[in-house]
Amino acid sequence: MRYISAIILTVLATTSMAAIAKDTINIYSYRQPFLIQPFIDAYQDKNDVTINVIFAKRGLVQRLRAEGRNSPADLVLTVDIARIHQFADAGLLQPVRSEILATNIPVNLRAEDDTWFGLSRRARVIVISKAAGDIADLRDYEDLADPKWQGRLCSRPGSHVYNRALMASMIAAHGAEAAQSWAEKLVANLARKPQGNDRAQAKAIFQGICDVAIMNSYYYGNMKFNDDAEQRSWADAIRLVFTNQADRGNHINISGGGVAKHSRNKQQAVAFLEFLTGEVAQQLYGTVNYEYPVNPAVTPPAELASWGPFKRDKLPIERLAELAPQAQMIIDRVGW
Numbered sequence: 001m002r003y004i005s006a007i008i009l010t011v012l013a014t015t016s017m018a019a020i021a022k023d024t025i026n027i028y029s030y031r032q033p034f035l036i037q038p039f040i041d042a043y044q045d046k047n048d049v050t051i052n053v054i055f056a057k058r059g060l061v062q063r064l065r066a067e068g069r070n071s072p073a074d075l076v077l078t079v080d081i082a083r084i085h086q087f088a089d090a091g092l093l094q095p096v097r098s099e100i101l102a103t104n105i106p107v108n109l110r111a112e113d114d115t116w117f118g119l120s121r122r123a124r125v126i127v128i129s130k131a132a133g134d135i136a137d138l139r140d141y142e143d144l145a146d147p148k149w150q151g152r153l154c155s156r157p158g159s160h161v162y163n164r165a166l167m168a169s170m171i172a173a174h175g176a177e178a179a180q181s182w183a184e185k186l187v188a189n190l191a192r193k194p195q196g197n198d199r200a201q202a203k204a205i206f207q208g209i210c211d212v213a214i215m216n217s218y219y220y221g222n223m224k225f226n227d228d229a230e231q232r233s234w235a236d237a238i239r240l241v242f243t244n245q246a247d248r249g250n251h252i253n254i255s256g257g258g259v260a261k262h263s264r265n266k267q268q269a270v271a272f273l274e275f276l277t278g279e280v281a282q283q284l285y286g287t288v289n290y291e292y293p294v295n296p297a298v299t300p301p302a303e304l305a306s307w308g309p310f311k312r313d314k315l316p317i318e319r320l321a322e323l324a325p326q327a328q329m330i331i332d333r334v335g336w
C-alpha cells in the first residue's frame with residue numbers, strides 16, 4: 001500500500017463538471033483517501049453534494065483547534081477509538097442526535113454524549129503459523145504469556161495505537177497489575193525486538209522467524225487478495241485465531257467519526273454519517289478493507305463471513321480511550 005507521509009493531501013471529489021453541487025461536506029481524515037473514496041462515490045451516486053477530503057497522518061486535532069470558528073471542517077473521520085476521543089476531549093466535536101445512528105450503531109460503540117460514532121469494527125486477532133502443530137494451545141490473549149511460546153512470538157512495538165488499545169483491553173479485563181504481569185511475560189516470549197507493522201509480523205512467520213503474532217484481521221484479507229504475490233504468500237502462511245471465545249470475546253477497535261463543532265453544513269454531515277452506517281456502506285467496509293460492520297442488521301460480505309463468526313468483546317469502546325495513558329505507561333515499563 002502507498003504511504004503518504006506527512007503531506008496533507010486534498011482530494012476533490014466531484015462527479016462531473018455539469019453537477020455544480022449546492023451542498024458541500026469537508027472531511028478531515030486520518031483514514032487514507034483510497035479507503036474513503038469508494039464511500040464518497042457511492043454517496044454521490046445518489047446525492048448532489050461535493051465532498052472534499054483533507055487527509056493527514058497527524059496534527060488534525062491541532063489544526064482544528066487553531067482554525068477555531070473559521071474551520072471549514074464538517075466531519076472528522078479516524079481509525080482507533082483513542083484518536084477519535086482526542087477530538088472529543090478537545091471539545092472539537094458537537095453532539096448529534098440521530099435516530100438512525102442510534103439504531104444502526106450498538107450503544108457500546110458510540111459516545112454517551114453523541115459526539116462520536118463507531119462506523120466499522122476492527123478485530124485484533126492472534127495469528128499462528130500453519131506449520132505450528134500446537135494451535136490448539138492458543139485460544140486467548142492471556143495464552144501469549146505462557147512460557148511455551150518463548151522465542152516464538154513476534155510483535156510490532158507496543159506503543160502503536162493498535163497494541164495500546166489491546167493493552168487497555170487487558171487492563172479493563174484484569175486490572176493494571178495483572179495486565180502488566182501479562183505484558184512482561186509476553187515481552188519475554190518475543191523472538192526479536194518489536195518492529196515493523198502488522199503485515200511485517202505475518203512476513204516474519206512466513207520467513208520462519210516466529211510462529212505467533214498479533215494482527216488486525218483486515219490485513220489478512222488485504223494480503224490474501226494482494227496484487228503482490230509475496231504478500232499473498234504471507235497470508236498463506238498464517239491462520240487467524242479469534243481469541244477469548246469462552247469468556248469476554250475478541251478485542252475490538254473501531255474506525256469512527258463525528259461532526260466538527262463549527263460545521264456549517266451540519267445537516268449534510270449528519271446525513272453522510274448516517275449513510276456510513278447503512279446497508280450499502282456497511283457492506284463496503286467489508287469489501288473495501290475487510291472490516292466488520294457495526295450495524296447488527298448487516299451481514300458481512302462472504303469472504304469475511306468465511307473467516308468464521310466470532311464472539312466480540314462488548315466492552316464500552318470508550319474505556320479503551322480512557323485506559324490508553326495507563327496502557328502506555330505499562331508498555332513503557334515492560335519495554336514492549
Ligand code: FE
Binds near residue numbers: 216
Ligand atoms: Fe491498519
